[in-house]
Amino acid sequence: MKVQDRLIRYSKINTQSNPDSETVPTTSCQMEFSKQLKEEMETLGLIDVKLDDMGYLYGTLPSNMEEEVDTIGFIAHVDTAPDFSGENVNPRIVENYDGNDIQLNSEVVMKVSDFPQLEKLKGKDLIVTDGNTLLGADDKAGIAEILTACEYLIAHPEIKHGTIHIGFTPDEEVGRGAHHFDVEGFNCKFAYTMDGGEVHIIADETFNASSVEVHIKGFSIHPGEAKGKMINALNVAHEFHALFPKNARPETTEGREGFNHLTDMSGDVEEAHLQYILRNHDAHKLELQKEAMELAKEYINKLYHQELVSISIHDDYRNMYEILKDNPEPLNYATKALEQLGLNPEKESVRGGTDGATLTFKGLPCPNLGTGGGNYHGRYEYCCIQEMEQAVSLIVKIAELVASKA
Known part of the structure; x- marks a missing residue:
């Protein structure tokens, strides 16, 4: 045949x-x-x-x-x-x-x-x-x-x-x-x-490859009474994602350049989830990308004075x-x-x-x-x-x- x-x-x-x-x-x-x-x-x-x-x-x-x-x-x-x-x-x-x-x-x-x-x-x-x-x-x-x-x-x-x-x-x-x-x-x-x-x-x-799951807790309350109380998990998710450079995304990289790729974003005021895949041919640079995820989590939690963000990192292949x-x-x-x-x-x-x-x-x-x-x-x-x-x-x-x- x-x-x-x-x-x-x-x-x-x-x-x-x-x-x-x-x-x-x-x-x-x-x-x-x-x-x-x-x-x-x-x-x-x-x-x-x-x-x-x-x-x-x-x-x-x-x-x-x-x-x-x-x-x-x-x-x-x-x-x-x-x-x-x-x-x-x-x-x-x-x-x-x-x-x-x-x-x-x-x-x-x-x-x-x-x-x-x-x-x-x-x-x-x-x-x-x-x-x-x-x-x-x-x-x-x-x-x-x-x-x-x-x-x-x-x-x-x-x-x-x-x-x-x-x-x-x-x-x-x-x-x-x-x-x-x-x-x-x-x-x-x-x-x-x-x-x-x-x-x-x-x-x-x-690539060396890792995946990251981000969980964000919010606080929902009637929007008419929200000032000083509401924490919109979706807004926090956007703030988290905005901490990473636009020139480190798949659509802006080529060759041996690594990237952070946001593959999924979902949630509501009370709770939000982000999923990323991290890729780099250089194993050391991938470790730096993973560290940046941890630093972003710490920054957001300090900004809001509470543990809103938690992350889980999994290594996929080398x-x-x-x-x-x-x-x-x-x-x-x-x-x-x-x-x-x-x-x-x-x-x-x-x-x-x-x-x-x-x-x-x-x-x-x-x-x-x-x-x-x-x-x-x-x-x-x-x-x-x-x-x-x-x-x-x-x-x-x-x-x-x-x-x-x-």
């Missing part, structure tokens, strides 16, 4: 995760999709295919060599982002893209002026949305590429490879994808998450470069594979995180590779078919290079 046909088929299945759910996986639709993938993996000829009760799906492409070589893995996630609708996805192919704006529906246009990276895709074939949903290439393109590569290797036994383990995770988009991953059972020397953008980019660095810089083997293989495919490899510091960041710190070095998609998590998402095909070739080439080490 062609890799684009897999993506189109997968994208029509809603698998959005839910950050407000405490179940594992957070949505039942993810489990249903994984059951379908399990059947497909078994039909392809993968062995030891296992779907556990938390939605983690594993399988193995056995070695076709007499010599023993390193076991490696490829990983993708089954869920799509909850940021935008994933129901009734209706993808279509734009063949031989002409480099101009793309009319997604009668009202929605994907403009080159908004997304200048489209200029590089002129002449390629793109899978796009109908403007009403996300596409789900993040990360169903990764799943499609991994299974298509397995299918190719099975059909071409002349290409020698060692044992390859496959892992598909739930709930990556809500930050829980690697929480219950069986690293010990996966038993690989190293692995790759197929969860990036342009196919020639190797992501060896992520920059995988801390480990990968001392374990460069998977990066070296990916770089060599891209070069042999005629592509110019580039390293990237991801402004985000992947399952690979957590897995790397669990003992499985796991850089991230591109899948050919872009504009993730929204109606303007797309995936380039030619880059998907290159991603399949990249997986095959990495397996071949690892095997040639014997």
